[in-house]
Amino acid sequence: MELSVVIPTFNEAPNVAELVTRIEKAVAGTDAEILFVDDSTDDTPDVVTQVATEHEIPVRLLHRDVAVGGLSGAVIAGLRQATGEWAVVMDGDLQHRPETIPSVLAQGRATEADVVVASRHVDGGSSDGLSGGIRRAVSQLSIKVTKALFPSRLHGTTDPMSGFFGVRRDSVKLDGLHPRGFKILLEILARQPLEIREVPLVFDARLAGTSKADMKQGIALGRQLFDLKFGRISGFAAIGALGAVANLVILWGLQQFGVGYLAAACIAAVVTIIGNFLLQERFIFNDLKAGARGVWKRWWHTFAFNGTESAIRTFALWVIVENTNLHSVLVQAGLIVIGFSLRFLYQSRVVYKQHEPVVTIDDIVEGEPTETAPAATTPAAV
Ligand code: GDD
Ligand code: MN
Secondary structure, eight states, X not given: OOEEEEEEESSOHHHHHHHHHHHHHXXXXXXXXXXXXXXXXXXXXXXHHHHXXXXXXXXXXXXXXXXXXXXXXXXXXXXXXXXXXXXXXXXXXXSSOGGGHHHHHHHXXXXXXXXXXXXXXXXXXXXXXXXXXXXXXXXXXXXXXXXXHSTTTTTTOSOTTOSOEEXXXXXXXXXXXOOOSSOXXXXXXXXXXXXXXXXXXXXXXXXXXXXXXXXXXXXXXXXXXXXXXXXXXXXXXXXXXXXXXXXXXXXXXXXXTTOOHHHHHHHHHHHHHHHHXXXXXXXXXXXXXXXXXXXXXXXXXXXXXXXXXHXXXXXXXXXXXXXXXXOHHHHHHHHHXXXXXXXXXHIIIIITOOOOOOEEEEOXXXXXXXXXXXXXXSOOOO
């Protein structure tokens, strides 16, 4: 297969037929497939299934029961299922012209490119279809800020926020990405050095339906930038430091009320473990919650690990201080750093470990409406 066209869809039923018709025409002569990655709550999957029977080009539908990672998660799921040497990702609402696909592919093939971005901000491109001046201004500003944060990785692109791009599947690593929100291209480009080329993109108005972008996507972008720049571990460290201060304040405060220091230390430990857990759930691992084990399991694992860690750490402190000339504060500082690293590893590898998202894959591989088509569309049991 030369080309897989990957299309994330969320309630795009009225756009599917025209989209497939135009793609089929645009890529005629290329060995290509269309792969819909759908999280819809409307009848989009039925429409895709129906439309697939009316076309020669193979149309596959990957319907996810759990929309892990939203639009970005859908794109990654699609790239994993894609079989083409090149995969072109585009929106399903016809804001991205199917007629641009061949120039993305041609640019990729003619050059050393790993990624070809269809950009609104090169000669011949435009973002007139982006509804409203405010949205356009926000888009421009976020591109400037983002490029300033990752000057070398994003050097080759004028539009890291584009949702229309091609990837040479062999060259782009998908493991290690943290898909969330809308900006999957940014995620791909920022995490690995890639050769980028661009072609102009005329961003049209939506054919039908409504945009799913909202304030939440803006906040998600902010988080994504922070995470890409500083990594999860620095936020985790900040919360850990806050917890350490809270621990000391509680230890001191309770003693003012006549509580013994050991009892106060235990209470302080429990309170800070709870506080850290709540903060990390909200700010550090928020995007991983949906794909991880349940909240109570996460809590008990955290509590057991952190409790054990602080018990062992205190014991180690005692052993080392008693048997060496090292100062207790120095020893404790070293132990805290080790304990912190272990806690971070445990949290990210175990507590928030992602299980495979539940997906149903319908394989639709026929052109003309034939008897074989319905049999082929029976959803795979999950
Ligand atoms: N599978 C899936 N799951 N698809 C989704 C989801 C989701 O949770 N949310 C949105 N989509 C699909 C939509 O159905 C559409 O095909 C495409 O993703 C883009 O969503 P829109 O709601 O149309 O977004 P937009 O037009 O506001 O944003 C577009 O422009 C941005 C640049 O300004 C997208 O192309 C963005 O990727 C792009 O960053
Ligand atoms: Mn759109």
